[in-house]
Amino acid sequence: MTSGATPRLRTAPVLAVLVCHDGDRWLGTALSALRRQQPRPRHVIAVDTGSVDGTAKLLADASEGPDRVIDGVLTLPRGTGFGAAVHAAVEHAVQRWGDPGAWLWLLHDDCAPEPDCLSVLLTAAEVSPSAAVLGPLSLDWTDPRLVVEAALSTDASGHRQTGMGRVELAGSFRQSTEALAVPSAGSLIRRTAWEELGGYDRALPLLRDDIDFGWRANLAGHLVLSVPVARLRHARAAGRGVRRLDAAAAPPGPALRGVDRAHGLRTFLLNCGTLSFVLGLPRFAVLAFLRAIGFLLLRRFSDARAEIGALRYLLSGRARLVAGRAERPAHGVVRGLFTSRITRLRNAIRGASAALVRRRVEADLALGRLPEDDARPGAWALPSEVERPVVGPSALPAGVLSRRRPVRATGGLRRPVVAVPVEAPPGPRPSPRPRPSPVPRAPGAPGVVFVEVDRARVLWSLVLGPPLLLVVGLTVFGILANAARIGLDLSGGRLLPVGDLESTWSSYLAAWHPVAGGTTAPAPAALAVLGTVGVLVGSPATLVALLFLGDAPLAGLAAYAASRRMPVRRPVRALVAAAYALLPAATAAVSQGRLDVVVVHVLAPVVFAGVAAVLRGGAGASWLPVASGTALALAAVGAFSPLVHGLVALAALVGFVVVPGRHGDGRRRVASLFMVVLLPMALLLPWPAVVLQNPAVVLHGVGAFVASPAVGLVDLLSLRPGGTGSVPFVGFVVVGFALVAAVLRPSRSMLAGWAAVVLGGFAVIVLRTVVVAPLPGGDASPGWTGGPLVLVGWGLLWVVLSAFRRDVGTVPVRRVVSVVGVLSVVGLACAGFVGLRSGALTADGARLPSTLAQEVPSTGRSVLVLGTPTRLVAGRLPAFGDDDLVPAPTATARLERWSRDLTGGSASAARTALAQAAASGVAFVVAPDRKTAQVVREAVGELVAVTPAMSDGRPVLRVQLAAGNAVLLSPELARRARTGGNPPVELGAPGIAPVEAAPPEVGVRVSEGPEGRLLVLAAEEEPGWRAWVNGRETTIVRAWGHLVGVTVPTTASEVRVEVSSTLRELLLLLQAAAALFTFLTALPSRRRP
Template sequence: MRSTVPSDERERQLTSGATPRLRTAPVLAVLVCHDGARWLGEALAALRDQRPRPRHVLAVDTGSLDGTAELLAEASAGPDRLVDGVLSLSRDTGFAEAVHAAVDHAVRRWGDPGSWIWVLHDDCAPEPDCLSALLTAAEVAPSAAVLGPLALDWADPRLVVEAGLSTDASGHRQTGIGGVALVGSFGSFGQGAFEQSTEVLAVPSAGSLIRRAAWESLGGYDRALPLLREDVDFGWRANRAGHLVLSVPVARMRHARAVGRGERGLDAVPAPPGPAPRGVDRAHGLRTFLVNCSALSYVLGLPRTVLLLLLRALGFLLLRRFSDAQAEVAALRYLFGGRAGLRAGRAARPHKGGVPGLFTSRITRLRNAIRDASAYLVRRRVQADAALGRLPETAPRHPSEVDGPRPVGPQALPAGALSRRRPVRATGGLRRPATAVPVSAAPVSAVPVTAELPSGVSRPSPRPRPSPVPRGTPAPAPGIVFVEVDRARVLRSVVLGPPLLLALLLTAFGLLANSARLGLDLAGGRLLPVPDLAGTWSAYLAAWHPVAGGTSAPAPAALAVLGVLGVLGGPQFAVAALLLGDAPLAGLAAYAATRRLPARRPVRAVAAAAYALLPPATSAVAQGRLDAVVAHVLLPLVLAGLMAVLRGGTGAAWLPVASGTALALAALGAFSPLAHGLVAVAALVGFVLVPGRVGDGRRRVAGLFIVVLLPLALLLPWPAVVIQHPSVLLHGVGAHLAPAGVGVADLLALRPGGPGALPFAGAVVVLAALAAVVLRPSRAMLPGAAALVAAAFAVIALLTVPVTPLTGGAAEPGWTGVPLVIAGWGLLWVVLAAARRDLPPVRWPVRRLASAAALAGVLALACAGFAGLRQGPLRAEAARLPSTVQRELPSTGRSVLVLGAPTRQVGGRLPAFGDDDLVPTPTSAARLERWRRDLTGGSAEAARVALTQAAASGVAFVVPEDRESARRLRDAAGELVSEAPPLSDGRPVLRVRQAAGGAVLLSPELARRARTGGDPPADQDAPGTAPVEAGSVEAGPPELGVRVSEGPQGRLLVVAAEDEPGWRATVDGDPAPVVRAWGHLVAVPVPATAADVRVEAPGATRDLLLLLQAAAALLTVWMAAPPLITRPRELSVRAR
């Protein structure tokens, strides 16, 4: 019954802010229940406490199997019954059908059950004034047809989990709340964000108040949506019909969201896309968009939806999120399998109105993503501080501690609502909530509340007050701290945080120190010019390489790494970024690798800066040692991942951690096999010595196998080269560069020798580690000590075991830079272990002195590194061939002979990165060294013989070391050479004028001479040589196919390629013998008749190994993808 209060008195109560005294309201409450006995008791109690209460309450039980039926029977019995009737429907009845059944039953039973329908779930508990606030807002805004309350978390009413709803073109449900938000209007968090009613696209069905006339005109909830998204669809239709949909935040209720949390199954949708909630949500969300959007959006949206679902399914598969991938596929089958009824749904909806400002656009989603990213960074920062025992200086209070009387009536509505027919629309259809994020941290009760109360809010009354939640409700989780996310905190946590400042300072250092070599085409020292992306991949995948006369040895795996890194900007850019950005990259890697240490961020940042400025690192950059630079950048991350695998405790993330570590270790091993070997040995020893967590035994064993064995598969077939040739293991990847002498004092100061590091600069790191051991020894220093021991053994091996480089020459000791980088990281780990916050505190003067010494040490390393980087052979521009030569070489298939130490012969181009890491044939190094000696300092006869031999090997151009050497060679060779345009760096170029090519056909006389070990004729016009035309089909190695004409018996086809096992030849399809010509070249006897001759280089085994490598790489990347992150239950914000 309506209240008998006179209309004038009621108007006075409205305008004065007093709550009208109504016992019942013309409202039909529909309570839908399904296996919700655990929440139903509180929901019924909250419904009984409503002031005013609904005129009629109907409950619908859709086949519940728990105690729901008994609770409803009890509530519908007795003189003080709450429920007027209970409808029992089958278990597969959907939510929309249940509400329809209740409304139809009420109309048949009472005729006019009320002008409003209040839809309730069995897992929602409205506050006592919820219905009153909704009715007051509806009375002030007569055009409002759908109103919804503010949904709070069931267990922690401080958390706002739902307000208004919207959707986007991808069918995602948008709540306008990034994660969860803090309820209340107190302190600096609320600012009234949840006190203003807002026009929205839709409101959640739980607690929604619907005008019955609008329900009947719109046909109610769409029965085609049995569960999920029926609220968004109904709100969209209401807006298009000209009705107003309002979210009223002064009306509040607690909502458990049982379906979204997986606490209740979707029995109403047993078939795909059900019963998984994710599949139903995606399918119904996309259907809601497609049946309600405009005609143009529908036409464009159909193919877009197909592509979107397929791409998302593929992405989820790669991330191992199989349930999400299955949901995307199920949504695709539902939409385009005929069961969605898209055309019928669109025909039933009059598309005459629009929803401007209520639909979530891409810009709004981008803005929300940026806001959520900022909140995530702040949350991570506070969690790290909480782990160290530090929490924000002030903590917001629970709403019940400071809430005064909450305004109702007109005062609860937004300013100006009484003078407007329609409230102002919010951008994107949703309000922007208070920017506060919950953070799981230490118990909040341990944090003293020292913040002042805002003006106008009184302190809590000492007398008992009504509780905002039912008595006995579990207290909020004590481990949640609310942190305000404003510009100041984002500035402190992100812009002014140690990681960004560290990156900016080290980037500035790297650019200033390397200002003389800024560029994208670096070369010099141990770095040969880096080819472009196509050249890098072709060199890596090729079965035969035109280097040192030709070799079928596997290319170094470093080319594959550069090919992957250079997908966007090219391998040259990747190399330049590694060398010029070594300091910031290594500093950030070191900072990230220490994130699990209980040390303060500034301390970690100082240690990371010291690691970035280590003398062996600056020496590596100055000397172009890309292998050491990569080791410097990846080493902290690899060791941190290894420690995580050995210690365990990573939970479900153990597989991504182990796989990511294996991936980084493979990249490290591609450049520095020595570092790879040391880490592998450390993994095996650590598995025995480091105790794991209880229950992590199998994961530790599996993680060990992944870390140790998987990188070998990722590097195939490169490990075989490393095992067979110790020089690759000890010297690493890169051009040959004679190591400089190094003494014991240099090693103790972390100086590896050569330019790039000042003497005794690294002593500050050693002294800091010694001081840390003396002042604050702890067991946490043991990993650093182990790194020092491993580095010491590696240094001893490098200096005492000289090996011969692949390019030939005398045996040489290795460069000690990589082991000294490991030693430097071990020393800094010792320093960080002494700075742990879980150790006994030190006196304030000692801390001040240690901080000043650390800053002074980093500054000294920076000054020494700056001076060292101004030295070194690395330069900004690589040498280039003249344009005429660049155009000629690819068409002729001939090679360039670059004299020097070592001498290099490369086909079609100048030497490039990776050439010196290809294993040549056994005689190539000695032959090239003999040519260099004869062409630079031998007699005229020896120079002419060397030139003819080089021409027979396909050499078209010779690059002497300087102009004087070029003049002597020109005088000695006479007409056999002529001048050509010089290289871009000024070195002279001589053209070899003797007729030759990628393949030549020798007369029987010259054939006998070539097969018996003679030298090619030195006369330029000597008869008997017929070069194969460059225009012939495949007229050069590694695959040559040519048709020879009739001629005398005994002719020989000579290929300009070094003879090695595996070459195959056929004549007219029949196998033919492969012989050796001029002592080292591949040759095939040809018959006197015309015939088709084919010669092929070996490579079948390598192709198989590359396939295995590709499979291992795909598997590792797939396993290294981060797992699906699930929020804690108390922080979940999934809808309903």
């Protein structure tokens, strides 16, 4: 019986090879998909590589009966690779049928091709006769809307490249493209090309065998096509680590990452050009070592092992590089199909853009907003709208149009999208175009919102997003408001000049500091913070300048990031962050050079969010980075403001008791608490001991001492700490907003903000009622309330932010509130601009005249700076951190007496004070003004000489008395020095011989002389000094009542003097260990999709 219809082929000249290995959970679906192919392959050979599950039974059932789908089953050892299995199947088919077909169709047991997959591939091969390798589009096993693999490529580092992001939509893949390779699952290979190329490389049992074969096919002149119209579902069991790689059990296996990395490098080296091969081995060795170090720092230990394992695999000879290259007739890079560095950079930029949009969408969805609320077309699509019928040229198979060759691409979307898994909103929607499926599909996949990442959306999310507008606006504010002090070397107010990296670190690590006559007290931990972070920006001085000039944008960004978990709209978060950045206490801190409060202002929101996360618990695998990161930030705060550090630690302890934890999270929560409370103490060693012993450090913070300005109750209530830099009453805007928010829209989330207000208020009361003398000396005075008021301001703004939560309800009169909020921030900005126009902080720091700037460091002589307080420093001018060193017990009173006698005492008292200062190594005296310098000159007469003034106009006087950092006294002067007498006040007094040495380490050789001579160092005598004469330890003698002295024998001798610091060095080692642990654990672990 005849019919006019075109007859349909029931079989195609194709040999299908189904390779199975412990895949019974997917094999049933794969066999069903194979049975539903139209047309079916002429022959199907299944290869079971030693499966120990139900695979053998499923294959046996599928090879029996009239409707069998498998023509034969081969059983091979468990360690057989994919390529070897295919080779065995092809050889068996040729022996059995002679000509099993012109094509080979390679299938995995975890892939299920669509019913028309083989037909589409054969049609594409017919249209493109030069095509020898064709591959379908691989879709996710559980959600066929998402693409998992398409065309493949590689780069110069041997990494597998797909050109796709984390989530790609199947609807965007339509046009066939030329590629370097296609995935092995579902690939259709011309049998003549298979035999010509020798099939898959048996030395690559798993992973990268498909790229190697496709690369060789391209070099042989064959065409490799990715045909996205042909589709299959692929579980990727081996690639996702679901299935053990038994075929790659030998090193670098069976670890997935190790095998993938090793085989990727081998594939590149075997197929690349000669020059690339010669340079590739040393290049890969260096890069693998560097990557391993980087992965170790990121705590990605499996990736680090993979890099080292891959390097050993190459260098050990097991990769057979030379022999493998000799067996291959052609080498080189296929132009247009190889992933270049520019392409990788372009993909990275696209991925970053997608990540930004993804975060934006996730934040909006958390607030109950869908991207369609933006009223922009094409912003999002429901899952049912993803698959749309394609018409026009894009619907034609490859080669139908007039172009000579298909589009060359490495695979990827021309319109990339990102997906955020959410429940789709209910409502009528058009039904998707039905596609046949080999098996009944599972219940509907979870709703996914698909967002197109086009230029408009990236512009909207990044360039016009609230975070960038916030940072740009605050940066412009900071530049304009601080225009008079822009520079990279700021000083003034509480900020003494900051040294470079070398001087900062040497000062921090030194056992003895030439400040106030010398002290063995530990240096403030703030120097370590500046020295560590200063490396990133060039110098500590640059870092300090960036902190002051960029205080507003840095604090605003920190506040915005700290509120990211709040279900509040981004514009509201940005307004609140801007208000925090412009708090009166912050602008006053910048104006007055108070670095401690600036650091608190920048880091307080971050610490607040970290402590809240620790108390909340349930952070999953990220609890360790959260706890360590919070400890790092809190340690930085504690290095500058011990008071705020103590308040946060107290809040964490109280919160741990008050805030209930989640069930089963107790141990992790306790460990996090201990890290937040105790780890910062270890990071600050040995500084905490100084803080505990000296309350002045707690109340006054770190920095040069400046008397706290008077402040009234109204100022404190308006968040104004007093002094320059802030406008009265403007802070009532923040207070009023918080009170109104608490009354009209109360919520539990406000409790954290009120807790910060209570803590800050308590600290304000303590600072204004307790008076303590500062470390450098002077009258007892209360502390400055800027730091606690920053905490109060942040707490009040947190209350305001909590009132705008979406779960609290709709904000009444929303537009009115928005206008008032914007006007309030503008008012804070105007007040801050006015306040920052004044203040002591300046970019014109004081410097010694050029002649003295060279003499003082080279000689190491001391400079006595008269003022309040009086400072004594050797080898330089006073610098940041000097006022935070605990001086020797009598040093502060002595400096005050010298200053008093030189500027207001009698002539004899002034001359005696100058002689005592000279005995302590003073070579220059800096007077606060010309009038004071004239008083000193009239009092001491010829004992001083005038030198060029400092850059800020302060006069400098040179001391003419014989002195040095170390002197040898005659027996007569030695007796006077031991008995507490005064040094000689006459010019050219005999018996003083300067020695070329300087503390803290002195080693001199003295000649024979009379008995009773004394070696005196310009260093305060205190515990820790030790001396040796001819290798025998001797007793330290106190000279001139406070200096270090050593008795010298009559014979020629070697004298060595040094200060012991064993305990301090142990504490520094412990600090370094704690810092290393914290840095490594604070790095976020890798997120896997």
